[in-house]
Amino acid sequence: MKKISTLILFVLMGLGAFAQFPQLPHGQVSIDSLKSEVLGVNRQYSVYLPKSYETSPNRKYPILYLLHGVFDNNNGWVMRGHLQDVSNKLIDAGEAHEMIIIVPDAGRDWNGYFDMDGWSYETFFFTEFMPYIENKYRVIGDKKNRAIAGLSMGGGGTTVYAQKHPDLFSSAYAMSALMGLPEGGGIPAQDKKMAELNRTVIENHCVKFVENADEATKETLRAVRWFVDCGDDDFLFDVNTDFYKAMRNAHIPCQLRVRDGGHDWEYWHSALYKALAFVSDGFDN
Amino acid sequence: MKKISTLILFVLMGLGAFAQFPQLPHGQVSIDSLKSEVLGVNRQYSVYLPKSYETSPNRKYPILYLLHGVFDNNNGWVMRGHLQDVSNKLIDAGEAHEMIIIVPDAGRDWNGYFDMDGWSYETFFFTEFMPYIENKYRVIGDKKNRAIAGLSMGGGGTTVYAQKHPDLFSSAYAMSALMGLPEGGGIPAQDKKMAELNRTVIENHCVKFVENADEATKETLRAVRWFVDCGDDDFLFDVNTDFYKAMRNAHIPCQLRVRDGGHDWEYWHSALYKALAFVSDGFDN
């Protein structure tokens, strides 16, 4: 049912309850872009601003970076993940805090969250994108009020970013995460760009990172709230449980859930509910 | 992530688990239509056929009629309700039986599930559409293996159809249901068609039907498994709880759930999971 229809129903149906439900203000998703010097192109991003953003012009908010998967872009979480509807619903119910949610674009021409030969996405993200976003929008801007989450290739990006920058994120929620690739594995590399994606995923192996971490590194990882969420039918199941076991063996607290499902949007849409609640539990209240 | 991408990943990623997950056959949604003599037009419908339908050419299946809301048509459950993904997931998990799911079209030009002046939809449904469907597809065809569910205007249709034909349906699952309208109420009637919708919803008031039922009618209603599912923020909350109380007072078993949410697709999408499981519990196994 279209929004306009709902409004009409609200206003005119004459039911006893109708007058009691004024249409509430809600958070909105929009699309914007920035010019990247590092990448040499314009990059889009999707942004969710919560309901009070316009009406409370001095208020600052926690922020969540929400990463998409391979062959996708910043539209996926919006169009199929129903980001706006899910966020509004959880915030209205008090299960998630009002927050700013940013979906960067790590797809289209190139795919990947790491520095590749000819495409320094990771450098872009930390030196250009994050500063731009956190200057443009009213974010609180400390570790406690910043979180990261993502699916598949973006779940790998989530984990690696939080492993390398545990001082930046209070929570990391990895869904169906591409936690690494075996040597020589990967998506068939028809071209250099895909070959570079494979190479960098192999290099940034999340399980090996934990297994090789010294005690000082492990201690910094304990300052992040970790959550791994992977379906029992997911082809990435093994590497996700391997990661969980490495974390447990390193005495780094980490939640694991294996729910019903595979590597698909029904899984990620339901995971978004859990992710927003989980990162909210780590934000200031 | 597009389907083709998932396939590529499955086939070529070189992960340990990949070879273990051959792409399973899955149920498919398609669109078809029939020529209606009653309505004098062609009418579309969407149809979900479960995974074994093609490979088991002699097998017969239970059937669910799944009704859409006002200003919508047979596409809504497919495009925003993600009917195919939800059905496949629940059937794979063993929580729903393989079944045929039909979404009729009660929208577009006219809206409504009842007989209106100039548009005899209810007559069409029972005398033309159901026989056509149950002749064309391999359905078991008895009451036990036939169920009905729907949202909003289609939740009202669900309830009224099962009230008038308790011999036809084993289960009725009403979501955010338009269980009736007060005298003089309704969607603002810009034209005769909408006025007819209002009039027929007022006439087919689900609560009054129960309150006015004699004991013999109540006894027939007890042969249907009833489920009412309505959000706490739904503007139809009152009429849904009134219906539940009328059923309870008439000693007709009926489940009620009030979950978080309003009159929107996040609610109905999650309700579809519950509906498929509920109607399956009533089908033969």
Add this chain to the structure above:
Amino acid sequence: MKKISTLILFVLMGLGAFAQFPQLPHGQVSIDSLKSEVLGVNRQYSVYLPKSYETSPNRKYPILYLLHGVFDNNNGWVMRGHLQDVSNKLIDAGEAHEMIIIVPDAGRDWNGYFDMDGWSYETFFFTEFMPYIENKYRVIGDKKNRAIAGLSMGGGGTTVYAQKHPDLFSSAYAMSALMGLPEGGGIPAQDKKMAELNRTVIENHCVKFVENADEATKETLRAVRWFVDCGDDDFLFDVNTDFYKAMRNAHIPCQLRVRDGGHDWEYWHSALYKALAFVSDGFDN
């Protein structure tokens, strides 16, 4: 399996994972009592102290008052509600904050949370019990970090206490709540004590309180986070939905859930999970 057995298994089973799971410190429930001048007797209470309470001697905590039902006492939530296990589990998962939970005793000889002729329980609670508790234990002590919840008669107590003292509680979670009694209704009064219970529940009718509230009172009620949780088979269903509708009509935000079940401990045990998460979302983080 007894605790000792689990420990033995942990220590000696020789499984790969065992060394990774040192037995964590956990919160504990104990029973204590105070001498009440108001009531003229000693009163027990049960108290849950979270895992860090002993090891962090300067840390202060949020507090939840958790009320029991009629013919029960401070043992019910401990023995059948499994308070310690549920609290430890949710806190370990990060879904609830570490908090102090107090179950007062409003049963045994007399039953009820209000001031009765000869038994001024409400006066005792606010002038004697709360000050005693919040002096004895390390509580933060402000409204934001204080919540109240309860079942049945204690759900009524929860609602009334928060209605009269919205400045004291950030959240109120009412389970299967005795929100009021009709004139002349109530538990059969074999004696004066039960007659007094009936009289005070009739007097403290939660629905009437909302319906009769002036705008200033309504505004104070909007500063509390309200949650009503009642089973579809509960004999108190009607008065709970009446309360919800009164709140909605008064534009006081209030969550409602109707889950499967009746007036029993399976319902309340599962409600405790939801209550601890809900009140935590209102506490400082």
Add this chain to the structure above:
Amino acid sequence: MKKISTLILFVLMGLGAFAQFPQLPHGQVSIDSLKSEVLGVNRQYSVYLPKSYETSPNRKYPILYLLHGVFDNNNGWVMRGHLQDVSNKLIDAGEAHEMIIIVPDAGRDWNGYFDMDGWSYETFFFTEFMPYIENKYRVIGDKKNRAIAGLSMGGGGTTVYAQKHPDLFSSAYAMSALMGLPEGGGIPAQDKKMAELNRTVIENHCVKFVENADEATKETLRAVRWFVDCGDDDFLFDVNTDFYKAMRNAHIPCQLRVRDGGHDWEYWHSALYKALAFVSDGFDN
């Protein structure tokens, strides 16, 4: 609140709804015993008979064998698993079928579900206990309407019994299952009885059974509906995921869920809800 209190409330409270909720008949748990020739002793068991058992003297029912853990006996599922309350609730909601549930006693003096030197429990179970039970109670008695479930040591028993007798059980639901022990591992053997338990658990290793199965055996295993449910904090996590991976690699359909929690009754109590629904989905309707 005691049952009698609820009844009083129902009968006398004078609330609008009260007369609508006559106390429904419910299933009951009782304890009985049989004389075992194989074991040479009397053995207790707990039995749940569903609500219609007494009033429908010719009706036959599906049966579930529900196994307990080490150092426990047939009382655990009743006292801490709240077997009667959970079963009644799910059956009333239509989420589980009416079924007979039997909790055998594999504890007290000896512990274990397998044939040990001096205590042939497995022989007892299949040649004496099952025939006795299925003769005494009105069970349907075919594979489709017989299921098995259990926790910890009883989850291992569940899996092994279904592996050896896939012709007897339609579903096997293993909770926190002791799927095996490494060579030389086990509970510290203070005596021969415990040493025998360790030896037989090592011998009956569920993962090795799958890995060593020939194709014909695998095919028989595909005729059982398998469900593995294990908490992320369980010290048996690794062997449970190993079992799942062995099943997947052998192309034997198997559900896996990793929910929040450890090796404790909060986990098993919530697992019982899922187990009763899962086995019901495999029974005739």
